[in-house]
Amino acid sequence: MTQDSTLVTGRNAEGSSVDPAELAKFEAMAAEWWDPNGKFKPLHMLNPTRLDYIISRIGAEFGRDARSLRPFEGLRLLDIGCGGGLLTEPMARLGAEVVGADAVERNISVASLHAEQQGLEIDYRATTAEALADAGERFDAVLALEIVEHVADPAAFVATCAALTKPGGVMIVSTLNRTPKSFGAAIIGAEWIMRWLPKGTHEWHRFITPEELAGMMAAAGMPAVDRRGMVFNPIRWDWSLSERDLSVNYIMTGRR
Numbered sequence: 001m002t003q004d005s006t007l008v009t010g011r012n013a014e015g016s017s018v019d020p021a022e023l024a025k026f027e028a029m030a031a032e033w034w035d036p037n038g039k040f041k042p043l044h045m046l047n048p049t050r051l052d053y054i055i056s057r058i059g060a061e062f063g064r065d066a067r068s069l070r071p072f073e074g075l076r077l078l079d080i081g082c083g084g085g086l087l088t089e090p091m092a093r094l095g096a097e098v099v100g101a102d103a104v105e106r107n108i109s110v111a112s113l114h115a116e117q118q119g120l121e122i123d124y125r126a127t128t129a130e131a132l133a134d135a136g137e138r139f140d141a142v143l144a145l146e147i148v149e150h151v152a153d154p155a156a157f158v159a160t161c162a163a164l165t166k167p168g169g170v171m172i173v174s175t176l177n178r179t180p181k182s183f184g185a186a187i188i189g190a191e192w193i194m195r196w197l198p199k200g201t202h203e204w205h206r207f208i209t210p211e212e213l214a215g216m217m218a219a220a221g222m223p224a225v226d227r228r229g230m231v232f233n234p235i236r237w238d239w240s241l242s243e244r245d246l247s248v249n250y251i252m253t254g255r256r
């Protein structure tokens with residue numbers, strides 16, 4: 001590794017993005033990844049909306065026709081914190097060469113088995129972003145979906161994602177905003193009332209505002225070029241993208 005890339009990797013004191021208490025939560029839920037009514041129900045419901053965003057965003061950044069059959073052909077893509085592969089699989093179907101990485105080994109076992117059953121070729125690895133960066137791996141696009149609120153040091157993690165991105169490449173990060181409304185929706189609503197997620201899955205103080213995330217991206221040399229809210233409508237019972245409401249869930253693109 002060059003001195004420069006060691007610098008942009010931006011480790012925390014322990015040199016790891018891993019927060020063991022956060023990983024234990026996902027370890028305990030690993031078997032449920034592909035159950036649409038299980039503990040990952042919110043991610044299953046959110047999937048079409050974030051997929052829409054990613055297809056149009058990557059399509060725009062790389063000049064791909066989003067309506068073609070395999071618009072991501074020739075792109076090398078990392079899904080960091082891929083979990084069971086809910087979004088990794090569609091990326092492979094769209095033609096990308098995909099690495100799916102997660103620090104929880106059970107997630108990688110579940111994801112690998114499922115991809116095999118689907119006949120999809122995905123390079124799944126039980127590892128961290130910093131280990132991939134140290135190994136010199138580089139990608140056209142790095143996806144970090146619903147992970148940044150679970151890592152030890154979000155700014156260092158975003159810097160590592162930047163180090164993993166080729167010049168001209170993008171990172172797409174989705175997370176939860178830290179607002180009174182997100183406490184109501186993500187903690188009281190999703191965990192206490194709907195019981196979609198086990199109590200304690202999310203800690204509100206770890207949520208990140210769009211301004212904070214944009215600041216982390218800019219500091220890592222990848223200014224934010226686009227942001228959208230992802231809004232749940234309880235009457236229509238579905239999610240949609242929003243240009244102005246980023247008060248609970250949102251997704252942001254940084255460009256190198």
Ligand SMILES: C[S@@+](CC[C@H](N)C(=O)[O-])C[C@H]1O[C@@H](n2cnc3c(N)ncnc32)[C@H](O)[C@@H]1O
Binds near residue numbers: 027
């Ligand atoms: C809420 S899940 C999101 C899964 C997937 N990205 C999705 O949106 O469908 C967060 C995932 O991040 C993983 N994770 C947490 N900290 C990590 C770290 N430091 N390095 C790699 N993976 C991590 C967890 O094991 C878990 O699978």
Ligand SMILES: [Mg+2]
Binds near residue numbers: 146147149150202
């Ligand atoms: Mg989360």
